[in-house]
Amino acid sequence: MSDLAVSEATEGIGAESPRPQALLLAFFGGHVLGRGIHVATASVLDVLDRAGVSEHATRSTLSRMARRGLLHRVRRGRHVYIGLTERSRAILHDGERRIWRDGVVNRQWDGTWTLLGFSMPESWQRQRHALRSRLLWAGFGSLQSGLWIAPGEVDVPPLLDGLDADGHVKVFQGRALPPTEVAAIIQEAWDVDRLAGRYRAFLSRWQDPLAQAPDSLARDLLLESDWLQTIRHDPRLPREHLPAGWPAEPAQELFFGLSAEAKPAARATATEVLDTITDEQADEL
Incomplete structure (x- = not known):
């Protein structure tokens, strides 16, 4: 979809x-x-x-x-x-x-994470709400303000369809390095x-x-x-x-x-x- x-x-x-x-x-x-x-x-x-x-x-x-x-x-x-x-x-x-x-x-899981940060104007309430819903469905958790993280490689462009938000979103993929602990990431990003x-x-x-x-x-x-x-x-x-x-x-x-x-x-x-x-x-x- x-x-x-x-x-x-x-x-x-x-x-x-x-x-x-x-x-x-x-x-x-x-x-x-x-x-x-x-x-x-x-x-x-x-x-x-x-x-x-x-x-x-x-x-x-x-x-x-x-x-x-x-x-x-x-x-x-x-x-x-x-x-x-x-x-x-x-x-x-x-x-x-x-x-x-x-x-x-x-x-x-191969140890890869997808990281996504976004910052939208205050007037974009509908777009922010829709993006958060889509991120949750796609497996993302909120690690800290404006930064979301998901295990594995996530195809992000479909999550942005219809939102006109490309210029407000930054996406990276990478691996956790010491002293970062994966267990701590999971506890912070998800309940x-x-x-x-x-x-x-x-x-x-x-x-x-x-x-x-x-x-x-x-x-x-x-x-x-x-x-x-x-x-x-x-x-x-x-x-x-x-x-x-x-x-x-x-x-x-x-x-x-x-x-x-x-x-x-x-x-x-x-x-x-x-x-x-x-x-x-x-x-x-």
Whole structure:
């Protein structure tokens, strides 16, 4: 995804009470992305209702996502169908990569750091807010005022897309040299205890997955949106510099296991309840 908009799309989602947009992203990623379909609004309302979201909240969120260019809407008779846009596909593909392929710890770190400093005018509140969100999603932590750091080599230009901030940002790559200690850098740039607490909370919440939702479809959406929020601010720190008993990998194993159990039934339920048309049919309307 070119602009890492998933960081902004999911910002502020509480893991214990997912916002409608988090669940909608999970729904579109799991049941629309890659299938070449538009799905009826009524079906989306039904699915979100199963996950405990009111019709009003779902409609408001769908309208907001459409205004932001994340959804394409067409009318067919009395029904409105919703499909993905190029931007939302990019967001969902990036979230898919983060959830299923990256892993929660970095086992191949070569000692390289990416350092980024920025200074923007006070009037650029939107740009500063957007850049901070993107930096967090990309694995950066704030080492000191205006200086951010991430393990490994990070492709920074995509983080600046649409911000017109190139002249206000400086980027370097390098290695820590004595007397600098990597452990001290990590403690300064990231709240390691809070990161660990997110994973422990996830483990606690999902020890009894049957208590989370009335059916497999809703459970799967709640599980995936919760996991995305749990990993959202995790920089994937080098494994050798993490504290003993780091809970990220046990939490990931639990997520993968529960997801594998829920997916077949969730997909079967979705096939039964979703009213869909093909993208080609939508283009004709």
